[in-house]
Amino acid sequence: MNTVIGPYRVVSRLGQGRTGEVFLARDPDGRQVAVKVVHPRLAADPAFRRRFQQEAEAASRVARSCTAPILDIRLDDGQVYLVTEYVDGPDLRRRVTDHGPLSGSGLETLAVSTAVALQAVHAAGLVHQDLKPSGILLGPLGPRVIGFGVAHLAGPAGPAGEEASLYISPERARGEEATAASDVFAWGGVVLYAATGRQPSGGGTGHPDDHAGPGPTGLHGVLHDLVGRALARDPGRRPGVPEILRALTGASDPATSLVRPPTAAGEQPVEPFDVPTNPAIPLVRPPAPPVAAVPPALPPLDVPTNPAVPLTRLPSADLPAVHPPDLPAAHPDGLPTTHPNGLPTAHPDGLPAAHPDGLAAGEQPPHRPGRIPGGGGPGSPGAAPPRWGRSVAAPVLAGVAIALVIAAVSFFLPRDGATGDREPLAQPAATAGDGAGPTPETTAGAVATLSPSPQPTPSPSTATATATPAPERVWPFRDDFTGEDRGWSVAAWGKGKGRHRPAGGAYRITARSDGYLPVAAPLAAPVKNATITAKVQVLNGTGTFGVFCRGRDAGARRYEFSISSGGDASIVKSGEAPASVKRVPVPGFRPARLNVLQASCLSGKTGTRLSLRVNGRGVVSRLDRERPFASGSIGVFARAQGGGSGVDVGFNSFEARS
Numbered sequence: 001m002n003t004v005i006g007p008y009r010v011v012s013r014l015g016q017g018r019t020g021e022v023f024l025a026r027d028p029d030g031r032q033v034a035v036k037v038v039h040p041r042l043a044a045d046p047a048f049r050r051r052f053q054q055e056a057e058a059a060s061r062v063a064r065s066c067t068a069p070i071l072d073i074r075l076d077d078g079q080v081y082l083v084t085e086y087v088d089g090p091d092l093r094r095r096v097t098d099h100g101p102l103s104g105s106g107l108e109t110l111a112v113s114t115a116v117a118l119q120a121v122h123a124a125g126l127v128h129q130d131l132k133p134s135g136i137l138l139g140p141l142g143p144r145v146i147g148f149g150v151a152h153l154a155g156p157a158g159p160a161g162e163e164a165s166l167y168i169s170p171e172r173a174r175g176e177e178a179t180a181a182s183d184v185f186a187w188g189g190v191v192l193y194a195a196t197g198r199q200p201s202g203g204g205t206g207h208p209d210d211h212a213g214p215g216p217t218g219l220h221g222v223l224h225d226l227v228g229r230a231l232a233r234d235p236g237r238r239p240g241v242p243e244i245l246r247a248l249t250g251a252s253d254p255a256t257s258l259v260r261p262p263t264a265a266g267e268q269p270v271e272p273f274d275v276p277t278n279p280a281i282p283l284v285r286p287p288a289p290p291v292a293a294v295p296p297a298l299p300p301l302d303v304p305t306n307p308a309v310p311l312t313r314l315p316s317a318d319l320p321a322v323h324p325p326d327l328p329a330a331h332p333d334g335l336p337t338t339h340p341n342g343l344p345t346a347h348p349d350g351l352p353a354a355h356p357d358g359l360a361a362g363e364q365p366p367h368r369p370g371r372i373p374g375g376g377g378p379g380s381p382g383a384a385p386p387r388w389g390r391s392v393a394a395p396v397l398a399g400v401a402i403a404l405v406i407a408a409v410s411f412f413l414p415r416d417g418a419t420g421d422r423e424p425l426a427q428p429a430a431t432a433g434d435g436a437g438p439t440p441e442t443t444a445g446a447v448a449t450l451s452p453s454p455q456p457t458p459s460p461s462t463a464t465a466t467a468t469p470a471p472e473r474v475w476p477f478r479d480d481f482t483g484e485d486r487g488w489s490v491a492a493w494g495k496g497k498g499r500h501r502p503a504g505g506a507y508r509i510t511a512r513s514d515g516y517l518p519v520a521a522p523l524a525a526p527v528k529n530a531t532i533t534a535k536v537q538v539l540n541g542t543g544t545f546g547v548f549c550r551g552r553d554a555g556a557r558r559y560e561f562s563i564s565s566g567g568d569a570s571i572v573k574s575g576e577a578p579a580s581v582k583r584v585p586v587p588g589f590r591p592a593r594l595n596v597l598q599a600s601c602l603s604g605k606t607g608t609r610l611s612l613r614v615n616g617r618g619v620v621s622r623l624d625r626e627r628p629f630a631s632g633s634i635g636v637f638a639r640a641q642g643g644g645s646g647v648d649v650g651f652n653s654f655e656a657r658s
């Protein structure tokens with residue numbers, strides 16, 4: 001073959017996908033690459049090219065070890081192509097067709113490798129959407145998963161589309177949004193195919209190996225159980241990827257680790273999200289951060305199972321140092337992370353901010369054309385010219401400090417609507433005559449006051465009128481729950497559904513079965529834009545828990561940043577139909593350990609940007625364009641899993657700032 005594609009000299013044809021043909025080629029340095037040439041009909045469509053670039057850029061965030069890293073992209077209207085590392089080996093479909101099904105450790109390696117790849121895809125904030133045997137390359141160093149991100153743009157035409165349709169989950173076949181659980185369904189189909197050579201019949205037409213039946217024939221032991229569950233019609237009954245990995249690697253007892261909590265009541269997946277991680281907030285990557293992004297492992301909790309017994313506060317020596325609550329957290333190099341608007345991004349516990357790739361600080365980023373001089377690592381053709389890149393603005397410390405002061409001062413401006421960030425307080429505990437509500441006089445000094453903030457001195461009349469402490473006027477707000485209850489209040493419908501109280505240096509919420517307890521922070525004014533940082537651990541039971549912003553008891557509305565004890569994260573707009581949920585696995589999440597949640601609600605021109613970071617890593621982000629909630633309460637919540645025995649969680653600290 002004597003064809004060239006740009007600077008790449010074609011050697012042979014590798015295969016055909018829905019979006020185009022794939023060729024083995026050599027780059028100008030003679031190294032082998034795979035070049036996917038997009039079909040001219042699609043290449044001529046500017047909207048397709050735009051999406052193709054976005055998807056390819058997103059795909060480049062996935063850990064290189066699990067896939068064929070993207071090296072180059074060309075997006076002229078005459079020619080669109082994507083260059084990836086060449087993986088020298090057959091795809092799974094060819095392997096099974098030519099040599100029959102896999103068995104033994106080969107099958108288990110395939111199952112683990114594809115699950116690890118999905119974990120990496122999800123950790124990058126993506127859903128694969130197109131896992132299938134021809135998209136798994138059996139390279140010399142193990143299976144690599146290709147094809148995520150862009151395949152679905154072309155629709156289901158051709159043989160590749162036919163194959164893909166066999167691995168599509170029932171909910172996707174119904175037209176619902178792809179989720180991590182739909183990838184798990186495809187994983188079950190792939191492993192079933194690898195083990196038996198039988199193609200699944202596809203989510204749209206019903207699946208003979210649905211777990212409701214006897215389970216998948218031809219599989220044994222843990223894989224039989226996992227694949228059976230993975231192929232369940234109900235996404236809530238499928239195991240999460242972390243559970244699959246734990247079961248396959250023996251890290252925990254599969255009998256207890258395979259149960260995934262069903263979707264919590266009131267959370268129906270409807271509204272599409274834009275991008276699971278938040279590219280709108282470019283965080284500055286520290287050059288050489290000396291600390292890990294995930295808090296170190298904590299010793300087993302000394303927590304009694306009886307909720308009546310006080311909680312033992314975790315030893316703070318085991319946690320990373322906490323930055324002063326009213327100062328922007330600084331990188332080791334002294335540079336704070338910034339929002340595009342110049343406001344500081346609060347660090348949880350002084351941890352370095354995660355890379356926009358979803359990488360923990362200190363990890364190497366995946367290869368990204370235009371970012372890594374000289375191309376990739378061993379075996380990489382590398383040296384591909386940059387085709388795109390994401391500019392990352394350098395923060396200016398002085399600018400951030402000024403922005404912080406402006407933000408702090410604007411919080412306390414009179415509520416004349418000029419800032420749009422404050423409304424007259426409707427909740428939680430403020431009463432007329434108690435002097436509640438920040439004023440410039442009372443708060444000017446408070447801006448510089450270190451938390452825990454002092455209680456306002458109640459007037460004699462207030463003190464006798466109510467036992468509820470006066471709400472806080474100090475912003476940023478912080479409570480480390482080491483003292484008395486400062487007036488945290490549960491929403492009306494949460495009363496009688498469980499208990500909430502400070503205990504043992506934590507704020508403990510015990511929700512009974514089906515109980516939902518949102519507990520608002522004792523703030524004197526509703527909050528619009530806020531970044532909330534909370535440390536939380538599950539003490540007992542299963543359910544969801546987290547923090548919320550813009551809460552209003554009326555209409556039961558709030559944005560919930562929710563984690564399930566099974567390790568999924570979501571951002572939920574509650575109290576308004578349709579509610580919406582996208583569940584994303586949280587890498588490395590251990591419910592019994594202290595986890596750091598960082599949630600932000602920030603209004604912009606196009607809507608309200610909601611994003612959640614867990615243990616320093618961005619996991620889910622959402623832009624609410626549809627009638628975003630106005631200001632409201634902020635706080636913590638716990639919701640017991642339906643049918644379970646309840647959930648008991650402890651928040652060790654809660655901090656909110658603009």
Ligand SMILES: Nc1ncnc2c1ncn2[C@@H]1O[C@H](COP(=O)(O)OP(=O)(O)OP(=O)(O)O)[C@@H](O)[C@H]1O
Pocket residue numbers: 014015016017018019020021022034036068084085086087088089090091130134135137146147150151152154160161
């Ligand atoms: N990096 C690579 N190294 C080796 N072979 C590859 C590589 N990428 C693709 N191939 C081969 O080309 C075939 C088609 O790949 P392609 O990415 O087009 O699959 P697809 O997911 O069906 O495509 P689409 O995304 O357009 O639907 C694969 O099954 C594989 O055999």
